[in-house]
Each structure stands twice: as C-alpha cells, then as structure tokens.
Amino acid sequence: MPRPVDKDARRQDVAAALFRIAAREGLGAVSMRTVAAEAGFSLGAVQRYFRSKDEMLRFALDLAVSANRERLAGIAAGSGRPAFPEALRQALLTFLPTDAQRLAEARIWIAFFAEAAVRPDFAEVVGELDTEARTRLRRVLTAAAEAGEVDQDLDPDAVAELVLVLIDGLLSAAARHRPGASLDPQRAAIDAAVAALTRGPGREA
Amino acid sequence: MPRPVDKDARRQDVAAALFRIAAREGLGAVSMRTVAAEAGFSLGAVQRYFRSKDEMLRFALDLAVSANRERLAGIAAGSGRPAFPEALRQALLTFLPTDAQRLAEARIWIAFFAEAAVRPDFAEVVGELDTEARTRLRRVLTAAAEAGEVDQDLDPDAVAELVLVLIDGLLSAAARHRPGASLDPQRAAIDAAVAALTRGPGREA
DNA sequence: AACGTATCGATACGATCGTATGCCAACGTG
DNA sequence: CACGTTGGCATACGATCGTATCGATACGTT
Incomplete structure (x- = not known):
C-alpha cells in the first residue's frame, strides 16, 4: 500500500465543503466541480472519494443526520437534570440561528428536507431520524408526565x-x-410553548 | 392586433405545470424544457410568456404566495364564528396532507422555502407573507385573549x-x-396544541 | 535501487441547461 | 384581397453538468 491517505477524513473534508456551499447557495449549487473547488481538491480527487454525486450526497446526508442524532441524544439525556420544562426550553433554543453555524445547519437541513420530500431514499434516512426522535421524546415526556x-x-x-x-x-x-x-419573537414562542405544555408544579419559574 | 391570446391564462397554465413538476420531482427538476413539456407547450412558447427562467419562478412563487394568502385570510375571517379554539384547530388541520392536492402544496412550499433560505429575492416575498400572517394572527389572538x-x-x-x-x-x-x-399523530399534536394554548371556557369540547 | 501500485490532475464525452435567433402560420386592418 | 404584425416552434450556441479515461507522480515493497 503506497502512500496511504485517510480516506474517511478526506470524505469528511469534501462533505464539509458541500455543507458550506449548500448553506450559502443551496443544494442546487452543489456539483462535483463546485464542491471540489470549495474543498481545494481537483475534480478527479473528489471522484475518487465518491464514485458518484449521489454517493457524495448520501454521505453528506448521513453525516448531517448523525450530527442531529447526537444533538437529539443530548436533549433526551439532559432531561431530568434540571426540571423538565427548563430542559425542553433549552433544547428548543438550540434550534434558533443564534450564530452563523446554527444558521448554516438550519439551511442545510431545510435543503435536505426539501430533497427528502421528493427522493424516497433521502426520505427514508430522514424518516429514521424522525422515528428515533419520536421514540426518545415519548420516553422523556412520559416520564415527565x-x-x-x-x-x-x-x-x-x-x-x-x-x-x-x-x-x-x-x-x-x-x-x-x-x-x-x-430572535426574541421566536424565543417568546418557545417560552409560550413550554409554558402551555407544562402544567406541573413550578410553571411560573 | 392579430390573434390575441390570453397571456395571463397561459402563464397560469405554465405555472401549474411547474407546480406539478416541483411537487413530483422537486425544484431541481424544473427547467424551461421540462415545464414546457409538462404543460404541453413548446420551449419557444414558454419563452414567450416568460422572458427568463427567473421570471417564471418568480411568477410561480407569487402565485403560491397568493394562494396561501387566501388560505390565511380564511383563517383570520373564520375566527369568532365558531369558538376560537375550534377555528384554530380547523385552520391547522388544513395544513395536513389529507389528499394529493394538499400534499403537493406542502411539497411546493417546502421547495420554495428552501430556495428562499438562499435567494434574497425569494426570501423577501416569503417574508412579506410571513409578516402579514403575523399581523393577522396577532389581531385574532388578541381578540380571542x-x-x-x-x-x-x-x-x-x-x-x-x-x-x-x-x-x-x-x-x-x-x-x-x-x-x-x-395522519392521526399529527392530528393529536394539533389537538394537544389547541388544548394547551386554549384555557378559556369549553376547552374540553 | 528498481519496480509496481495507489493517488491525483487533466482532459474528453454526451447530455442538458438557459438563452437567442430566425422562419412559418394565422389573423385584424388597409 | 393583400399586407403586416403577432403567436408559435424549431434550431443553434455556449456553458455546465455527471461521468469516464488516461498519463504523471510519489511512495512502500522486494
């Protein structure tokens, strides 16, 4: 094996470039060439890491799903520590675009969502995350109830x-x-949602 | 003026074809040619009605916004007739994909949403609808409160x-x-939302 | 030290994109 | 009735797309 390269690391680099383009210009601007240029690679290099554009997109989607899966796990784990209402509030607040990073993540998600509405294979992956989130949330909410x-x-x-x-x-x-x-209106909306759903002791903080 | 044609009607036909494609395959599959084929027109005909693809997309977006504006107006107007909670419930239920038409509308909206996240001119149009919805909802909710x-x-x-x-x-x-x-889970979610927000007399229907 | 293989960049190909141009048919006006 | 304007369509052009191919380079092994 001559000159071994960390394939997976390179794939992640390529995916990171894809995310940047998707967040900035949308999935429509994602092409093998634009991603390669953004990542500082040649077209041939990107082609070696991903046999097709579809494979590249799927990899990126899986990566994005994993990231949100972790965030989701954090939400589920965090419950019970502070009072549940506050945990829910904190969790919902993480979805607000408080910085460029979160804004980019939201844009990327929406782009993949829109694609999932039309591509069955994407829908399946997103659907799995959805199911997992539903399961976790039900557990947490049952306990809180x-x-x-x-x-x-x-x-x-x-x-x-x-x-x-x-x-x-x-x-x-x-x-x-x-x-x-x-972002204050959205914050107020979150507070209202938490307050409306939460009716146990200590709702008025 | 020889052989006058109803330009606006044709434009609506083209837009309808665009919507069908967007709902079925996404905005990425929308091109001058695919839209023309879907509408049963030639490429040249579509080009006569819309000078550019951008103009065509903008027209379609405006059309979609108008449709939702009307739905929004219906929501606002319908309040006060039945009890507010029931009006809110009915309004939210209209967003569920109960038939192919509603499903298509939702997919189209998501596609435009994703585009609006990345195209400022789209964002402005969608933002205006958002502002109008906010204004109307505030009025209704203040009255209901x-x-x-x-x-x-x-x-x-x-x-x-x-x-x-x-x-x-x-x-x-x-x-x-x-x-x-x-769709029952979503229906339950809507009921829960209405119940949580509504605390006046007659919440248990 | 020489070789073979893995990595990579350059290039090519057919398809499709948005757009522009030119010809044909059809109709109201002189 | 002939003409000119207008709607409509076919075609063409350059750009970009995804993908495939082919040398050149650099490194681990023998």
Missing part, C-alpha cells in the same frame, strides 16, 4: 408529536432568518 | 409566533409525508 411536569390533560404521545412539529417549524423559520432580524 | 379563549398567562403575540412556527412545522412534516402513513 408521571413526575407531574406536563399538563395532565395532555396525552404525552401527542405532546411528543407536537414537539417534533415545533422543532421542524423552528428549523424552517431559522433557515429563512435574515441576519439583522431579532 | 380578551374573550377569555386563550390561556391568560400567555402573551398573545408569543402565541401568534408559536402558531406560525407550528404551521411551518406542519408543512414541513406534511411535505415528507409517506402515502401510507397515518
């Missing part, structure tokens, strides 16, 4: 679904966020 | 923002909806 930290009139599973929808909505709004605009 | 139909601990403006986020989330989920899947 038993602890009296969720409105007792609300079905925990329904609340879990609602939180999922909320996350999608926050991401959607985040992706279209304009640099100068304030 | 005064009527005691909204949780008195919640800021009406924050609730309005929350409903906006919810709509985005429902659209996002709707766009990724798979034909066979049930």
